[in-house]
Amino acid sequence: MTNPIRLLVHGANGRMGQSLQRLCRDEDTGCIVVAAVSRKVGARVVDGIPQFAASELSGVPAFDVAVDFSLPEGFDALLGLCVARGAGFVSGTTGLSAAQEAALADAATRIPLTWASNFSLGVAVLHDLVERAARALPGWDCDIVESHHTRKLDAPSGTALTLGDAAGQGGATPHYASIRAGDIVGEHLVQFTTAGERIELIHRATNRDIFARGALHVAARLKGRSAGRYRVADLL
Template structure:
């Protein structure tokens, strides 16, 4: 599988290039940067610190359309929509780690998956996806007797809140308990809000420093607490998951998948 990385000059983009170059079964086919970037023409491998790869940075997907089979997209919701349309039009597969999509953008993503293979996950870490699976069991076992809070911490540059991973953690727990997260979620608390309701799922967000990503789901009742925590110390954990997903998509022509499918956790 020939992989293209868009947003190649960013922190995540450079890590993705490094992960592709280190992985077996995939090759770096293209690296795309902003069309006005001064880096256009530079070697993608040298930019990522993995040595010359013979892949020059380009300023658009159109310029790379003959050089890749699957696109890795960790960009912004608006740009991801454009990239989805490009992949559908040119029969390319796509792995999406973009977070912060609204309902309309998510619906567009699902529609595109009827025409090409789409792997979409708010967090591609293997460890986080194991946590998703574990949380189903924990939530079903503990039931409604436990208060549930989702606490997440990320670096100061993250623009969406709560994180996509935090929301997915909440969705997993809500689904296991037969709740609708849109109805029971409480985002932050301030002032005289009264006592906690039995079935709400709370979210607390911290933005500070260079934290890659910490997530905890807290189950608490009188006399005990259970905490499921995942801490990421490097973006490489997300990059390796995304590259693994690229290889997994090799046998898929259409459909919407996530990391639970890639890891056979269904």
């Protein structure tokens, strides 16, 4: 691997964190994980990757891009570290506060970054389709139904809210419904309805690796870019 992208994985013990580390180890992603950060640390090195607790964040080695799939409680410290070190920032952490959104906007004036509720290419396309449909169907009802596994905490999902923003940009007023059942990876239905007819736009994810691969793809293309906030669609 020539000049691989050095990654810091934040939220390393979560499902996405585990997927990121496994893909970097087993596939030619162009990235290597130089450190992994989680709330608590057992072994100090796992599969050759140094492990750090969240309280030890300032001591991680040099990295090009941090990839963050964690909780809002750990978001501020990591974003601040990336700004201080001039590193790229890729995050899929949802449930951010207004203050954290403002900090993200401020950081984008100093480093390249991407925040997205969903890193699949299909959802990036769905976002565009939803806005176009809303614009073309004024006065139609717009409903967004999202389904996820029972361990998912936030509802509506971040992806559902992002799709709702797209609908709003097209002039619709979205309504939301959430389902938590079994081990559903992620399904999003955007429905436009009027008297006598209905349009459904659906994205189904059946493997969580698609999100991890998308995040790695974005991270690899974020390195070396000028400061700014980039969409997944800009980089995939």
